[in-house]
Amino acid sequence: MLGSIAKKIFGSANDRRLKGYRPKVAAINALEPEMLKLTDSELAARTVMFREELAAGKTLDQLLVPAFATVREAARRALGQRHFDVQLIGGMVLHEGGISEMRTGEGKTLVATLATYLNALAGKGVHVVTVNDYLARRDAEWMGAIYHFLGLTTGAILHGLDDDERRRAYAADVTYGTNNEFGFDYLRDNMKYELGQMVQRGHSYAIVDEVDSILIDEARTPLIISGPSDDKSDLYNAIDKVLPGLVREDYDLDEKQRTTNLTEAGNEHMEELLREAGILTEGALYEAANVTIVHHVNQALRAHKLFQRDKDYIVRKGEVVIIDEFTGRMMPGRRYSEGLHQALEAKEHVQVQPENVTLASITFQNYFRLYGKLAGMTGTALTEADEFAEIYKLEVVEVPTNRPVRRLDEDDEVYRTSEEKLRAITREIEAANAKMQPMLVGTTSIEKSEQLAEAMKKHGYKQIDFDEPQALQKLYAAARAQKQSKLFAVLNARFHEKEAYIIAEAGVPGAITIATNMAGRGTDIQLGGNVEMRVAQECAAVPEGPEREEREAEIRAEVERFRTQAIEAGGLYIIGTERHESRRIDNQLRGRAGRQGDPGRSKFFLSLKDDLMRIFGSERMESMLVKLGLKEDEAIVHPWINKALEKAQQKVEARNFDMRKNILKYDNVMNDQRKVVFEQRREMMAQDSLEGMIHDMRQGVVDDLITKHIPRDSYPEAWDIEGLTLSVKAELNIAPPLAEWAKEEGIDEEHMQERLQTAADEAYAARVERNGADVMRYVEKQVILQALDHLWREHLVTLDHLRQVVGWRGMAQRDPLNEYKSEAFELFNVLITHLRELTTSQLSRVEVAFEPPPSSIEATQVPAFDQSPRPDGALTAAFAAASSARAAPQSQEHVFSASDASSVDTLIREAGGGAASLAKVGRNQPCPCGSGRKYKHCHGAIA
Structure with missing residues (x-):
């Protein structure tokens, strides 16, 4: 009671935040006359001016007003679109690192350009994250016109690009791509062996489109790079x-x-x-x-x-x-x-x-928390505001619409059986289609979309075949004659490639579109149809000139007539055939109607056999309806039903949130370790020499051997000299006279440790001198990185197994999460110990043999787990050889072969223990190793 009174007097927190943006909006508007007077070159020159001001000490916040004014004018000139005042507010929310909730059709893609441009001025790169490749490509080209006008560069990360193309895209000021591509590139980068092979250049600022879909819905599924088992x-x-x-x-x-x-x-x-x-x-x-x-x-x-x-x-x-x-x-x-x-x-x-084994993995929660600043935009985020705040520290701001919403949301109709519901939906479609009202019918699965399609066909409707060149002409002809076309389109995963084309024409009078969930489709449904889509389709073969201009004018005039017809028929009618577990998905479907002040209508048809109703106790409701005498094909319609359903959905949402939080708690343990491993890898790759680290590892192995075989403060008679001799041979590949040392007068464990350390250092120094310091510095780096990767992969598998069984410890009144944390920490310490031992053992056996390259090239097989271009596939074999050497001290030393000792580059190309020479392979030819990649992206990646 008091809360509602206070809200009326002082406004909500959202209202107060919006009020704080108004002075900046007014300041941007005040600059518009000044922007209009500038020439194109003068407007573009402001980018250089802003960067100079940043270098002189100004902050991005201080540049917000003039930068936003600049982008607004550039958009007007480059695209013919001027940002509305509410879009300026949305841009400010994004710049501040919040979530801008804006209704469908309010122009979120254009809004993102404001914050993107401002933050790109810092030169650290801005990532704009989309839900599919189509949107990444489209937005990079479409919004790229604004950035190019202002002197910024853009790139797009799409599936199938090679590393060079990805590196160029990430080097741009603004990079568009999908959440999957960004995440996988991060994982692949941390499997590389040279800094120059990495494609990403940091995580400064990201704007996530359809942020609820990416950060909430997909958060339960981790990104995994795996190899076959x-x-x-x-x-x-x-x-x-x-x-x-x-x-x-x-x-x-x-x-x-x-x-x-x-x-x-x-x-x-x-x-x-x-x-x-x-x-x-x-x-x-x-x-x-x-x-x-x-x-x-x-x-x-x-x-x-x-x-x-x-x-x-x-x-x-x-x-x-x-x-x-x-x-x-x-x-x-x-x-x-x-x-x-x-x-x-x-x-x-x-x-x-x-089956696959995990090589690297990360959840979207932990990937996007890498960014220094994160922002998002969507049409439906308020229902998940608590989760955004708790997991990502993101505040949701509801941005008002440019024009008042005129959509009518009707109460749900609930039927007893699925058959009755299907008949009711068909009758509703028939009635709306008779008055030429465009309709979007939302279903929850492919199966149900096709069931409805079959029911429509029985009532004389025909499905549009989009492979037919003139598929939509019949629909246009019916709209011109204002007669029922009896045509409908189906949009589901089977017709995924044509989704933009199908959805673009869903606003034509009389159009009926049956679709699965509409999250993140990225193409607005415009009443009357989509002018740009029709022009692209119908004028593709018409050359530039008067004829094309005349045809385009005809299409625009017809679309405007169709728009008037659709508005007179009541606007877009949204029919939901079932409630989803999440209220957001239902709201996304509803939000397709009523864009930019257009009229619209929405209604959901339910049955007691629907998944949500059935799972959440519809038996009692069904028996109650039978007692009340509900007849066949009669529906119950009441606001109470809507509220009951909303509560059921809230329960499911809460359960899903708990599941995601639980996943994140466990992944946070792994994430802390992942950060340490990845940071260590980067530091190793950045250093020219790891000589000091190798020495420390060797010293640690000596310490461990002495501690294991010589008890502290004990007499030599109690020492395990035989065991120490075998271990020293296995780990250090040397055979010092340990038994003789132990017989000397006054010897203790410290003297033994010093002597053994000196012997190991001298043996390794001799190996370095024999093979060449430059060569050994390179080999050291490759060996330690591959050892770390191998052990990290084993560690991931072990943690996965631990996580699967640790839950049973709750039956013993022990907290599974604490148990997991404790054991994961112990396992990580074991990983560090094994890394030290494995690296030392391997390097103690390395020899480089210089021999002329063989006359013919023999194809070698790249290891199955190799997921990234390696400078030398043979190093993997060397790692395996050294692993076995630890278990069998008598094994032979592994030999690296090369034809020229003067150049590490030559070693890289020809290393491989007697394998083929790659020195004369062209950079764009297939790599002889058999990987299927070009040589420059495989064994020649760093040559």
Whole structure:
């Protein structure tokens, strides 16, 4: 009560923040007459002026008003678009590192140019993050006109670019790209072996478009770079054949928690089936020897009982492709982990790809928290404001619309069965289409979008084939004649490539568009249709000149007529066929109507059989409706129903937030260690010589050996000289007279340590002199980096296994997170110890042999786990050889071969223990190693 009174008197926190921006908006507007008088060159010259002022000590905040005024005028000249006052406010929110919530159609893409330009003046690079490659390419070209006008450079990070192209894109003042590309580039950079091979140049400032989709929805899925492991496809296929033998009583299914497990009876039944199939040959199913079979059974059970084709994934060109549950988009290249994807492939009888092992990983939460300043924009963020504040320290500011919203949001209609709901939706579509009102029908899955499409066809409607050149002409013809076209379009993951084209024409009078979730589509639905899209399609073959200008004028006039018709019919009508778990997704769908003050309408049709209703207790509601005498095809419509649904959605959102927080708590432990490892790698790569670090490692190994075999303050008779001799040979590859030293009068552990250290240093110094200091400095760096990478990969696997089992410790009244932190810390200390031992052992065996290059080139195989261009694939082999040498002291020394001792460059090209010479391979020719990459991007990457 008091809160609502105070809000009326003083305004909300959001209102007060907006009020603080008004003086700056007025100051920017006051500069507009001055900007109009400037010539193009004078306007562009302001960029140089601003940079000089920054160098002289001014801050970006002090330059905000003149910089925003400059961008507004540049946009007017380059694009013919002038920023509205509310867009200036949105730009200020972005500059301050907040989230600008702006309704669909308010021009968020243009808003971003304000903060992007201002922050790009610092010269550290600005990253603008989009949800797909299409938007990254489009926005870089579209908004790039403004930046180029003002003398800034732009780049776009797209899938398929090589490292040189990525490096150039990151070197630009403004870089557009997807969240996946930015994240994977970060991981790949930290797997490189030379600073010059890295593509990113830091993380200064990022603006995330559709910030709720990227930082909330996708935050549960970490980015993982992986390599193939052993092929177990036969086992997946064998277990998949067994699984259909289970009956419903054999397993428990919890759709709310997305879990499924075998019951006690199911375990016994599964054991029988596995024995009959010859898969389980010894012991019971849950014995330690059969843990792999249990894992495969559990994943097959999940694949069959929890994951639905055309909802969670689709099968395309013989591959199982994941569908993003929030956007309805395909995610090619993304695979479920822990064997689930292989289980789905076996279920769908396509080729089972080998499982992968993790080489590097990071969550989006921790990647985007690398940025010095982070900002975002979306149409729907307020429902997740608490999560943005807690996880990312981002404040959500609701920016008012340029024009008042005229959309009418009606109460939901709830039916008893899915069939009744489908009939009601079809009747509603028929009624709206009769008056030529454009419609967008939102569904939650491909399967349901196609069910509705089939129902439409039964009522005489025809689906538009977008492969047909004149597909939309019938729709335009019907709009001209103001008659029903009986045509509809389907937009889901099956038609992903054509989504921009489909959605662009969804505002034509009489158009019916059935779509999966509309998050981040990036193309506005404009009443009457999209002029630019039609011009691009219909005038592609018309050359520049009077004829093209005349055709463009005709299209613009027709689109304007269509717009008037659509407005008279009531604007865009949004029909929701089901409530989503998240209110944001529903709001995104609704927000497609009523852009820029246009009229619009929205309504959701639900049934008690919908997933959300069914999972959250619709049985009681159904029995109540039967008692009240609800007849077939009758709906219940009441605001209370809306509120009850909203509460159910809030519960799901809270549960999902807890899941993401829990994931982040565990990942934060790994992230702290990841930062240390990645920072150490960068420092190592930046140094010309690691001689001091190598010496310290060798000294640490000597200390460990002495501590292990010689008890403190003990007599020589108690020393384990035999064990020490073997360990010294294994770790240091030397054989000093330890037994003789131990017999000397007055010897103690300190003297033994000093002598052993001196012997190890002298042996290594002789090795350096023999091989050449320059060569050894290079080899040292490669060896320590590869050793670190190898151990870090093993560490990631160990932490993953630890995380899977540590939860059981809660049954012993111990906090699983604290247990995980403690053990992860101990494991990291073990990693450091192993790094010291492995590096010392390997370098104690390195020899470089100089020999003439062989006459023919033999292809060598790049190791399967090699994910980044390496200067020398043979160093990986050297690492493996040294690893085995530690276990077998008698193993031979590894030999690096090179034809010229005078140049490290020559060594790099020809190293490989007698493998082929790469010295005469052209830089643009395929690399002889067989990797499939060009030589300059593979073994010649640093040559």
